Amino acid sequence: MGKSKFVSIYNDLSEKIHKQRIESGSLLPTENELSAQYRASRETIRKALAMLSRNGYIQKIQGKGSIVLDVSRQTFPISGLTSFRELASHSKDHWKTEVHQLVLLKPDNHLKMLMNLQNDQTVWNVIRSRSVNGEAVILDRDYLIQSIVPMLTADICERSLYDYIENDLGLKIGFAKKEITVERATDEDNRYLTMHEDSHVVVVRSLVYLESAELFQYTESRHRADKFRFVDFARRGHQ
Amino acid sequence: MGKSKFVSIYNDLSEKIHKQRIESGSLLPTENELSAQYRASRETIRKALAMLSRNGYIQKIQGKGSIVLDVSRQTFPISGLTSFRELASHSKDHWKTEVHQLVLLKPDNHLKMLMNLQNDQTVWNVIRSRSVNGEAVILDRDYLIQSIVPMLTADICERSLYDYIENDLGLKIGFAKKEITVERATDEDNRYLTMHEDSHVVVVRSLVYLESAELFQYTESRHRADKFRFVDFARRGHQ
DNA sequence: AAGTGGTCTAGACCACAGG
DNA sequence: CTGTGGTCTAGACCACTTC
Incomplete structure (x- = not known):
């Protein structure tokens, strides 16, 4: 059953962003912090963040962090292949x-x-x-x-x-x-x-x-x- | 100036696919072979392949390999943000x-x-x-x-x-x-x-x-x- | 059983932002 | 200077396809 770890992390974070449990405009915890929180290596965290970035949840900025974008107005789903x-x-x-x-x-x-x-x-x-x-x-x-x-x-x-x-x-x-x-x-x-x-x-x-x-x-x-x-x-x- | 290594590999492979130097329907070399050819680690190769997959160049199949898709009819660019x-x-x-x-x-x-x-x-x-x-x-x-x-x-x-x-x-x-x-x-x-x-x-x-x-x-x-x-x-x- | 891609790891170094 | 994300590596194990 279990998906891969980075998908679980992606699902967890994207849900938190959707439910505004993480405020838009704020910074996500750093990759090292997430790495500790989820007990995953940094590369695994980065796979989850890359997926969030592709889907419009966050914007990564080098040297600064990952900004949470305003996802509230985006009609579900943005694009892709959906029945x-x-x-x-x-x-x-x-x-x-x-x-x-x-x-x-x-x-x-x-x-x-x-x-x-x-x-x-x-x-x-x-x-x-x-x-x-x-x-x-x-x-x-x-x-x-x-x-x-x-x-x-x-x-x-x-x-x-x-x-x-x-x-x-x-x-x-x-x-x-x-x-x-x-x-x-x-x-x-x-x-x-x-x-x-x-x-x-x-x-x-x-x-x-x-x-x-x-x-x-x-x-x-x-x-x-x-x-x-x-x-x-x-x-x-x-x- | 050089971009990152995986982007270079992506550019090289996507160009070869566009110019039909790699035939559509055929299999790409395996990740280990590409790893040797480009003198890169397998994870680096996989980043390039993931990008090819996202952009419709290949389809990865577990246990089998990466199939090259027919990209010839796709009007440039497929989607995205282009002036x-x-x-x-x-x-x-x-x-x-x-x-x-x-x-x-x-x-x-x-x-x-x-x-x-x-x-x-x-x-x-x-x-x-x-x-x-x-x-x-x-x-x-x-x-x-x-x-x-x-x-x-x-x-x-x-x-x-x-x-x-x-x-x-x-x-x-x-x-x-x-x-x-x-x-x-x-x-x-x-x-x-x-x-x-x-x-x-x-x-x-x-x-x-x-x-x-x-x-x-x-x-x-x-x-x-x-x-x-x-x-x-x-x-x-x-x- | 052998070979393929899928995932995860720990560690290293680089590039950039901010004090 | 410190801390951030960006990249790359070598190695390990798993899941799947094929023989």
């Missing part, structure tokens, strides 16, 4: 998922090329809408390779695809490449989404890979433009 | 910056609150448009705290603000918090941008901080929606 289910559970609003389609497909040429598929491979096609307060604002179209995800049911898709894939199938999701653009709403958008006078959607296209570096999913997530908001934390340089 | 100048220099297109306004302001209440300004602080307000092939597609509105950036000229703004701030003023940019939304074009957008039938803009609002964790800039970057594209690489989990 809709995980997102919704952090929100106060009432979200609902509706499954409109769940079929096995022989991929067309475009999808074949995009996902680098062999001739005999079939894919699951799932179409779902996400509603908040009765308004459908997100339309998700997923394509999953059947040789990796053999069986799917409407129930799984309504609940959480990622939860099923990770916990029931035991697959581990590694990374994704995403692209965000703005496009005019299609007939399909108008059919499944509650469109207002606004005729635009934000389209997030993702190729999702397992930890084995194997591609297993392509997703097109279409958001009603007026409901779309993306929050990011970025550091200068390539670290 | 327009740096972006444009990586592109084949012909970009041009035009400065429309450069004034010192007493901030209004909204800006005061947003930037956490004292009563007597003044800010530079810069309005610039970015054109590609004769079409103005980006409108940037910057607000910079004058106590940090004492003097600005149209020439500097036309060239590169970040270049001036980092190289001439010697300030170091640390991180930024960003928010992306889609909005209807304003009169100002219509005045400065070459708007087509499409009446929407993607608005990227950023608060930019120095390495000292001091806020020094607020920017509103307004992109013609049909020209906006954001590419991202995301890993699962908080590492």
Whole structure:
């Protein structure tokens, strides 16, 4: 069970910062102090601090210390790879998922090329809408390779695809490449989404890979433009 | 001047991957081999590999090795904090910056609150448009705290603000918090941008901080929606 | 069983901030 | 000058993949 030590230290410190048990603007204890507190070597402490820094919790300043940043206004999660289910559970609003389609497909040429598929491979096609307060604002179209995800049911898709894939199938999701653009709403958008006078959607296209570096999913997530908001934390340089 | 050793190793390996001198899909040499090749300890090699992994160059698999990912289609840079100048220099297109306004302001209440300004602080307000092939597609509105950036000229703004701030003023940019939304074009957008039938803009609002964790800039970057594209690489989990 | 990456350690030296 | 974070090292043990 136990994660690594530096992850535990990261979790402990990030929780303290979130709950304001450590004030923003103040300095964290020094690395040597933390090293003593957590009974860990300094390099282990530094791994935890590096993770805090990457995720916008602290700013390290050489010769001075680690300043705690104001993390209170940052909508959870800042960026990264998170399922809709995980997102919704952090929100106060009432979200609902509706499954409109769940079929096995022989991929067309475009999808074949995009996902680098062999001739005999079939894919699951799932179409779902996400509603908040009765308004459908997100339309998700997923394509999953059947040789990796053999069986799917409407129930799984309504609940959480990622939860099923990770916990029931035991697959581990590694990374994704995403692209965000703005496009005019299609007939399909108008059919499944509650469109207002606004005729635009934000389209997030993702190729999702397992930890084995194997591609297993392509997703097109279409958001009603007026409901779309993306929050990011970025550091200068390539670290 | 030399950077740290692990950054050199990172630069060397990432360049080799970019130039396809290491084939995508193949395995990197093992950490022990790299350790010998670069005459570095294994932990140092691992810092370089962790950076490659974060930036989407490789996927590490325990017990197996580090797989080189296909990085060829990823528009430079994937995400992060990069100035327009740096972006444009990586592109084949012909970009041009035009400065429309450069004034010192007493901030209004909204800006005061947003930037956490004292009563007597003044800010530079810069309005610039970015054109590609004769079409103005980006409108940037910057607000910079004058106590940090004492003097600005149209020439500097036309060239590169970040270049001036980092190289001439010697300030170091640390991180930024960003928010992306889609909005209807304003009169100002219509005045400065070459708007087509499409009446929407993607608005990227950023608060930019120095390495000292001091806020020094607020920017509103307004992109013609049909020209906006954001590419991202995301890993699962908080590492 | 052998080889891979994942973690942790104790110690060393350097670069920078502040008194 | 002291104390801070930044880097590097050599060695140890563990977890996982592969044969």
